[in-house]
Amino acid sequence: MAEETVAVGLMGLGTVGGGVVRLLAANQEKIRQKLGVAVEISKILVRDPSKPRQVEVARGLLAVDPADILEDDRIAVVVELMGGLHPAREYISRALARGKSVVTANKDVLAVYGPELYALAGEHRVDLLFEASVGGGIPVIHPIREGLAGNRLYEVMGVVNGTTNFILTRMSAGGQDFHAALAEAQALGYAEADPRADVGGDDAARKIAILASIAFDTIVTYDDVYVEGITGVTPADIAYGNELGYTLKLLAIARQVEGEVEARVHPAFLPQGHPLAAVNDVFNAIFVRGDAVGQTMFYGPGAGQMPTASAVVGDIVEAVANIRHGSCSRISYPGADRRPIRPMGDVRCKYYLRLTVQDQPGVLARIAGVFGDHGVSLASVIQKKTVDGLAELVLVTHEVKEEDFRRALSVIAGLPVVRRIENAIRVEEEWQ
């Protein structure tokens, strides 16, 4: 009797695709034992079959027509690794509608079209699995959707972009400026030639949209996320923060607050004892808080060929297990129940502020007065004398409503004694 086999169609054979092929081959026997069936890649969609590949695959497996996968009823699981919005959205939709389970690593498509794709998967009772879309090899999507299901989760906060974390780690450790650290990241292959999606915060914004959706069981898309990148961060700010007991990270934050959802990505100071403060280099970590579990954190490699392939293969194993047991779509997808997104002006947090001011008596009192008028109180102050009658002033506020802080800041910027607003960086202090 021929052994039972589940056929998988791969769409895309780039870095991650090659890793998936290699990993499935290397762990074939282990996976077969675990599942009781063999998993076999029966077709791989590529643009150019004649292109040389890092990984060896039989020429007969390669296809250029997506229909060879999408319309082949022997293929039960489609693994989408092309990236980008289109045609990924269309291919995933077609696969789901045809009753195939889909595994994807594509954060872009989920952050924008997640709601329609989740609905389609639910409707056709197939799996749409996306562990690799956030945090590379770190198991975090499944733990949030399943293991923590007994909780009401109210906060997800993460270091979810390895490129920016590497840059900030270098800036913190070596005192390099942003451009030097970026150049080093590029030389090491940790940053792309066009690094905008990473350093501008968009990549992290896509990931937090996905995490917020599954953690809070609502719909949060990329457009809902407030985004600031790290290009304005300087070694001086990092050094002052350090003096105040803080580490700087690019944080992706989602919270449920009074029936609304906050979703934002920006540089932020964390207390040095915070578990996320110790996440360095290209590592990622996602910190999750729930009413029962308290705080928990998932740490690991946020990108890379084999870590990402690890997550994809984990999802393939789950999809096949579910197909074999007729139990696809066991856990429901984020609901159509769309809770309101809190406007950024209403978000509350602490602020670090660095100013260049005239070095004369009464300046601090003046600035504190303006803050006081706007309901902003100060937690700490560092003043350093600099040259030419100018001083550098570093303030940390107590918790403040974003729009109140912004209003106060615009008044302060207009004070004759204030030469320059050097930087304003949020502080995320509360965690224990």
Add this chain to the structure above:
Amino acid sequence: MAEETVAVGLMGLGTVGGGVVRLLAANQEKIRQKLGVAVEISKILVRDPSKPRQVEVARGLLAVDPADILEDDRIAVVVELMGGLHPAREYISRALARGKSVVTANKDVLAVYGPELYALAGEHRVDLLFEASVGGGIPVIHPIREGLAGNRLYEVMGVVNGTTNFILTRMSAGGQDFHAALAEAQALGYAEADPRADVGGDDAARKIAILASIAFDTIVTYDDVYVEGITGVTPADIAYGNELGYTLKLLAIARQVEGEVEARVHPAFLPQGHPLAAVNDVFNAIFVRGDAVGQTMFYGPGAGQMPTASAVVGDIVEAVANIRHGSCSRISYPGADRRPIRPMGDVRCKYYLRLTVQDQPGVLARIAGVFGDHGVSLASVIQKKTVDGLAELVLVTHEVKEEDFRRALSVIAGLPVVRRIENAIRVEEEWQ
């Protein structure tokens, strides 16, 4: 039409049991939405129904006869929270044999009788879920069994006992000795009146037996684990380690090495940059390495009523989802394939050694000579002058086979210039 309901039987209504009752009630609606069915506790086994409880339950739910749960065919899921070996083993076996899925937080019973219980669950094609048995509320069992299934995992290393981690954190931060730190832990409710299972390492040994079994897909039981507790640790050792760049933790370690499995629990120095070194107080974390994912870590509260209840309820949700979809036992249990356990004498690691010696020329040369005769080379040395012609000598070796180190040590102990072997602590250095 009456709504579909899945009935759950609870065995034990102590701290965790009360938390489970509370959490299921609080998240009833959320869980119903997620599953499409309601989950209802229909019976609770207790010793004394008249005992006052922290949590309110209808008197009619309480039962003193286990048969009221085990032989009630309406009950589909049995949640065992009694702890201990007996009668937990017998009740779990009876439930599984009767086709019920079982959720348990009982590390003791799994570390000893895991193999027979896994086999029984597999045979009857029901679920035996035990997320709460290790790491309290941290999702770690499922990620290892499922999310990382595409990997060949070769190392699991964890801080898995909150009591000892609290004690070591206090000893490190405050310079307290072991007994003072233990008394503080007891006063705070972090250590039991009889703390032996925690401080002696047995609790951690049970957990690493479970983790090793599922990570390596083999059978490792409590008896296979080498155990040393933390009672011999002193503030002096912690301070010297600190000087050398190390943090002291009680580590539970399992590795696959050359076809054998290492499983051990003992105090160990970690480099201060290791992700586990930052795990403080009663927190736990489990660090996992695999061929594809590289390194990943799961962090959170290792104990406590609600965190543990969170893990139990997550398992109940999964068990019910599987029952509803007829997909219990989707992922296979650790195999009967029992790889050999590496004898402790064959294990290789670095050693920190603290000695009191006579403060005279040639002592270090003499000691280094004995080590050299046994193939042990030294990586670093600290010598401090103390009183009365005696000096304190701290050495760190390069990697060495345990039995070679032990032999060298017994020769060194007999040297006339050596007054006392103060302490020998393993060093786990490699991680990046």
